[in-house]
Each structure stands twice: as C-alpha cells, then as structure tokens.
Amino acid sequence: MQEEVENRTVNLAVQTIKLTFRAVYAAWKKGMEELKKKAVEKASPDEAVHGKQTVKELIGQGEGVSKIDIDKTELKDFQKMARKYGVDFAVVKDKNQDPPVYTIFFKAKDGAAIDKAMEAYAAKSLKMDKKKERPSLLKKLAKLKDIVAKTPRKVKEKKKELNR
Numbered sequence: 001m002q003e004e005v006e007n008r009t010v011n012l013a014v015q016t017i018k019l020t021f022r023a024v025y026a027a028w029k030k031g032m033e034e035l036k037k038k039a040v041e042k043a044s045p046d047e048a049v050h051g052k053q054t055v056k057e058l059i060g061q062g063e064g065v066s067k068i069d070i071d072k073t074e075l076k077d078f079q080k081m082a083r084k085y086g087v088d089f090a091v092v093k094d095k096n097q098d099p100p101v102y103t104i105f106f107k108a109k110d111g112a113a114i115d116k117a118m119e120a121y122a123a124k125s126l127k128m129d130k131k132k133e134r135p136s137l138l139k140k141l142a143k144l145k146d147i148v149a150k151t152p153r154k155v156k157e158k159k160k161e162l163n164r
Contacts, residue, residue, distance in 0.1 A: 010035070051083055055090040058105055066114070067105045069094075075102055077124050082106060085117040 014027040059065060070078060075091065082089045089106040108114045 058090045081121045
C-alpha cells in the first residue's frame with residue numbers, strides 16, 4: 001500500500017530568489033515533462049499510445065498512415081468514431097487557408113476498423129447534411145402564424161336579453 005502511494009506522489013523542489021507565479025509554473029511544466037519522459041521509458045513497445053496523438057508518434061509506430069481533410073465542424077464527429085473503433089489519429093490544422101482546414105492522419109492495425117469508422121463517420125455526416133436541408137421549425141411556425149393572422153375571424157355578438 002505504501003509503495004502505491006509513493007508511486008503516485010511527486011516531490012518538486014524549486015530554488016529561487018523571488019517566488020513568483022512564473023517560477024512555479026515553469027517548475028510545474030518541467031516536472032510534467034519529466035513525468036512524461038518516465039512514462040515513455042516505462043512503456044514497452046507493446047504498450048503503444050492509442051487514440052489521439054501527435055503526427056510524430058503516429059508515424060513512428062512504423063505502419064502506413066492515411067489522411068483526410070475535414071472542416072472544424074466535423075472534427076468532433078470523426079474523433080468520436082475513431083475512438084469508438086480503436087483507430088489511431090493525429091489532427092493537424094492548416095493555418096494558411098482562411099476557413100481553417102484540418103488534416104487528419106489515421107491508421108489502425110486492422111483495415112476493417114478503418115473501414116467501419118469511415119462508414120460510421122460518413123453516415124453521421126450525411127445525417128447532419130440532411131438536417132441542414134430541413135427547413136427551420138421557427139420558419140414553419142412563422143408561416144403558420146401569418147396564415148392564421150390572415151384568416152377572417154367570426155365576430156361573436158353578445159346580446160343580452162332581458163326576460164321577465
């Protein structure tokens with residue numbers, strides 16, 4: 001039990017003349033880098049990173065990589081499908097274009113996983129396109145309000161008769 005607690009704790013020592021937020025932040029950042037280095041050293045080749053990663057890590061795994069270009073609006077849908085089917089991917093933003101275009105590099109050990117993820121992504125994007133084609137409910141409601149406003153209404157006559 002004590003050993004587990006020791007593995008989870010981190011000691012951070014900073015030597016400075018004036019303790020400022022910048023100094024603490026720099027020390028924290030350096031400590032996080034060291035933790036990442038240790039984690040990479042501990043990981044065996046069988047325990048490769050899966051899911052979202054950098055392009056360098058993705059290409060470094062030594063398998064073929066494919067790519068597609070998508071808009072920012074479709075980025076979350078692709079990420080969801082890729083995680084669902086176990087596809088490794090990396091996202092790169094093209095800053096030269098005015099509406100930014102994202103290039104996604106992806107790969108999987110099984111080609112069927114990529115095919116299934118792409119089918120699911122395509123189906124979801126087609127579904128979203130169909131939603132965009134449908135007229136807005138607010139516009140339909142406004143048209144119906146206009147129709148109701150134009151129809152003549154019956155005038156109710158209120159007659160009170162005195163009966164004895």
